[in-house]
Amino acid sequence: RKEVEQDPGPFNVPEGATVAFNCTYSNSASQSFFWYRQDCRKEPKLLMSVYSSGNEDGRFTAQLNRASQYISLLIRDSKLSDSATYLCVVNSIGNAGNMLTFGGGTRLMVKP
Amino acid sequence: EPEVTQTPSHQVTQMGQEVILRCVPISNHLYFYWYRQILGQKVEFLVSFYNNEISEKSEIFDDQFSVERPDGSNFTLKIRSTKLEDSAMYFCASTGKASYNSPLHFGNGTRLTVT
Numbered sequence: 001r002k003e004v005e006q007d008p009g010p011f012n013v014p015e016g017a018t019v020a021f022n023c024t025y026s027n028s029a030s031q032s033f034f035w036y037r038q039d040c041r042k043e044p045k046l047l048m049s050v051y052s053s054g055n056e057d058g059r060f061t062a063q064l065n066r067a068s069q070y071i072s073l074l075i076r077d078s079k080l081s082d083s084a085t086y087l088c089v090v091n092s093i094g095n096a097g098n099m100l101t102f103g104g105g106t107r108l109m110v111k112p
Numbered sequence: 113e114p115e116v117t118q119t120p121s122h123q124v125t126q127m128g129q130e131v132i133l134r135c136v137p138i139s140n141h142l143y144f145y146w147y148r149q150i151l152g153q154k155v156e157f158l159v160s161f162y163n164n165e166i167s168e169k170s171e172i173f174d175d176q177f178s179v180e181r182p183d184g185s186n187f188t189l190k191i192r193s194t195k196l197e198d199s200a201m202y203f204c205a206s207t208g209k210a211s212y213n214s215p216l217h218f219g220n221g222t223r224l225t226v227t
Contacts, residue, residue, distance in 0.1 A: 034215060038155075041201070041221075041223075042220065042221070043203050043218040043219060043220050043221050044155060044203070044218050045218070046215040046216075046217075049215065087154075087155065099157050099160060099168050100147075100155075100157060100216065101157070102154045102155040102156070103154065104153070104154040105154065
């Protein structure tokens with residue numbers, strides 16, 4: 001089983017739509033969870049951390065279900081500039097603390 | 113906002129040659145990382161580095177790879193004898209803390225092409 005699994009997409013949505021991405025992870029001892037955004041041939045950039053109680057940052061809402069080992073990201077009122085690949089990222093337990101395991105990413109294309 | 117910077121942005125080399133990829137982490141950060149991403153694939157952990165030594169490394173990071181922090185500001189990744197399958201984007205990252213919920217700051221990457 002892949003350590004962090006995501007639907008690769010692409011998700012093609014019109015501007016203004018609400019879109020949700022899901023992610024599952026296999027390591028039940030994982031401590032921290034993040035969503036990163038990656039534009040084509042660019043570096044991953046942190047979008048938001050994911051907290052157990054769920055958290056919101058503007059149009060973005062992240063949820064974590066530890067029992068099901070499932071993470072989600074909801075984007076409301078999507079903009080053209082939201083077009084990117086969204087990476088689900090999980091912190092694996094390691095000596096240095098921050099050995100991140102990346103999912104393969106879900107590609108979002110927002111159309112006018 | 114402080115940035116992690118990487119040079120060169122693109123490196124082309126012949127199979128069997130040595131390459132050194134350079135990174136300047138954010139100045140007050142203490143933990144440094146290399147990740148790579150083969151075109152069309154996921155980002156993969158290579159190595160973490162703290163207090164002038166490797167903290168953790170993946171299976172990818174075999175004895176052809178080495179890292180160094182030669183002068184307190186640069187952080188380098190050396191590949192001794194490049195193979196075609198080493199072609200990838202290489203991302204350097206740094207963080208000020210090793211806590212599990214400290215996000216990493218990634219550099220803009222070096223695209224390595226091995227011919």
